[in-house]
Amino acid sequence: MKTVIIKYNAGNVQSVMYALDRIGVDYLYTDDEAEIRSADKVIFPGVGEASTTMHYLREKGLDKIIPSLKQPVLGTCVGMQLMCRFSEENNTTCMGIFDVDVKRFPATPGIKVPHMGWNNITNYKSDLTKGLIDNAYVYFVHSYAAPVCEYTVATCDYISPFSAMLHKDNFHAAQFHCEISGDVGQKILENFLKR
Amino acid sequence: MLTKRIIPCLDVKDGRTVKGVNFVNLRDAGDAVELGALYAAQGADELVYLDIAATVEGRSTFIDLVRRVAHTINIPFTVGGGISSIADVSALLHAGADKVSINSSAVRNPDLINELALEFGSQCIVVAIDTRCVETSAGVFEHIVHTHGGRKPTELRTIPWAKEVEERGAGELLLTSMDTDGTKNGFALELTSTISANANIPVIASGGAGNMEHFYDVFTEGKADAGLAASIFHFREIDIPDLKQYLQNKALPMRMTK
Numbered sequence: 001m002k003t004v005i006i007k008y009n010a011g012n013v014q015s016v017m018y019a020l021d022r023i024g025v026d027y028l029y030t031d032d033e034a035e036i037r038s039a040d041k042v043i044f045p046g047v048g049e050a051s052t053t054m055h056y057l058r059e060k061g062l063d064k065i066i067p068s069l070k071q072p073v074l075g076t077c078v079g080m081q082l083m084c085r086f087s088e089e090n091n092t093t094c095m096g097i098f099d100v101d102v103k104r105f106p107a108t109p110g111i112k113v114p115h116m117g118w119n120n121i122t123n124y125k126s127d128l129t130k131g132l133i134d135n136a137y138v139y140f141v142h143s144y145a146a147p148v149c150e151y152t153v154a155t156c157d158y159i160s161p162f163s164a165m166l167h168k169d170n171f172h173a174a175q176f177h178c179e180i181s182g183d184v185g186q187k188i189l190e191n192f193l194k195r
Numbered sequence: 196m197l198t199k200r201i202i203p204c205l206d207v208k209d210g211r212t213v214k215g216v217n218f219v220n221l222r223d224a225g226d227a228v229e230l231g232a233l234y235a236a237q238g239a240d241e242l243v244y245l246d247i248a249a250t251v252e253g254r255s256t257f258i259d260l261v262r263r264v265a266h267t268i269n270i271p272f273t274v275g276g277g278i279s280s281i282a283d284v285s286a287l288l289h290a291g292a293d294k295v296s297i298n299s300s301a302v303r304n305p306d307l308i309n310e311l312a313l314e315f316g317s318q319c320i321v322v323a324i325d326t327r328c329v330e331t332s333a334g335v336f337e338h339i340v341h342t343h344g345g346r347k348p349t350e351l352r353t354i355p356w357a358k359e360v361e362e363r364g365a366g367e368l369l370l371t372s373m374d375t376d377g378t379k380n381g382f383a384l385e386l387t388s389t390i391s392a393n394a395n396i397p398v399i400a401s402g403g404a405g406n407m408e409h410f411y412d413v414f415t416e417g418k419a420d421a422g423l424a425a426s427i428f429h430f431r432e433i434d435i436p437d438l439k440q441y442l443q444n445k446a447l448p449m450r451m452t453k
Contacts, residue, residue, distance in 0.1 A: 180271045181269070181270075
């Protein structure tokens with residue numbers, strides 16, 4: 001099996017690679033179209049700002065390649081947001097795989113933004129969450145989120161409910177960081193990589 | 196519900212954890228990677244590794260340690276100690292750290308906070324503030340930022356400095372009260388509460404934890420988002436699973452792993 005982690009100007013993806021090492025999955029870290037297209041599984045990680053990242057993806061043609069992929073794709077954090085239609089983060093047009101707009105958490109007295117730390121996810125409807133206990137905790141760091149929509153396969157509540165995970169056809173996405181979400185995150189990655 | 200976080204802090208020298216009441220009399224609490232993995236397995240929500248030697252020679256040892264920690268544990272961890280440039284941060288993040296903590300270098304050059312936030316994103320920039328309550332020349336007591344392990348006072352007042360580092364792009368504050376640190380009499384509740392209520396970023400409280408109730412107090416009265424401690428965990432005066440169970444029983448949101 002061939003797993004590709006898409007290389008772009010994302011911040012720290014080292015922890016994603018280490019997570020795959022722990023699971024025992026070999027991977028290729030590349031932005032080469034042929035390599036990406038020939039992979040069995042594709043991971044699209046993300047740490048960064050939406051508009052800069054989209055700009056880079058366009059320059060590399062990745063904004064067209066990623067939505068056209070047929071194999072299972074998993075986007076995480078900003079990777080998930082860029083798979084949506086639009087992000088309020090610097091009013092960025094994204095790849096539009098999921099027909100939903102990413103919005104900033106509304107300013108709410110006494111509640112901090114970013115949403116940073118461990119929060120529980122609920123209402124699982126994903127193959128990736130198989131075997132998880134109810135209300136499993138995962139690690140979030142984000143100021144923008146996709147509202148609950150028809151593609152939502154797990155929700156989280158911060159200020160109001162939002163999409164913790166999305167799924168459409170071969171595309172999966174998680175707002176949280178699977179790679180540092182303890183045994184729960186590891187299980188989700190294993191479900192994606194090994195099923 | 197977003198949980199309160201329990202964070203063990205591992206002071207590291209030559210790849211091993213050390214913690215003493217002062218740094219002259221170092222006590223050895225074991226291998227830094229193994230201890231971190233143990234804490235992660237016990238349910239620690241994050242880890243902090245501080246390179247207390249932070250010498251040029253020690254830096255490559257520390258980066259190697261960061262790499263081994265990142266390979267081993269599956270929870271977030273922050274590294275700090277002697278970080279003063281974009282290159283330092285880049286090397287540590289590249290080795291697998293999730294966040295970096297800066298302290299003296301932010302005091303010396305506050306623009307560094309802006310530069311790091313722009314380069315790497317606020318989410319991975321923690322600004323550590325060591326504070327001590329001192330009597331000023333005017334005879335009033337004020338919270339003043341200290342550097343050099345809390346020994347050297349600066350001109351900065353703690354409360355406005357905390358706000359300034361947030362405005363400059365810090366993603367998190369690590370507030371250590373040098374007045375309570377090492378006392379085991381509890382966290383500096385009033386100051387932590389003031390700073391946390393003022394901040395729109397998470398505040399990690401540090402310094403003074405001696406029992407489980409102190410954590411309850413800092414999360415309620417102190418309004419902290421996370422509580423950090425070192426020796427009480429290293430010497431097993433408090434076990435993390437017991438602590439989290441205790442706090443959950445008192446209706447605080449906790450990530451229970453067992």
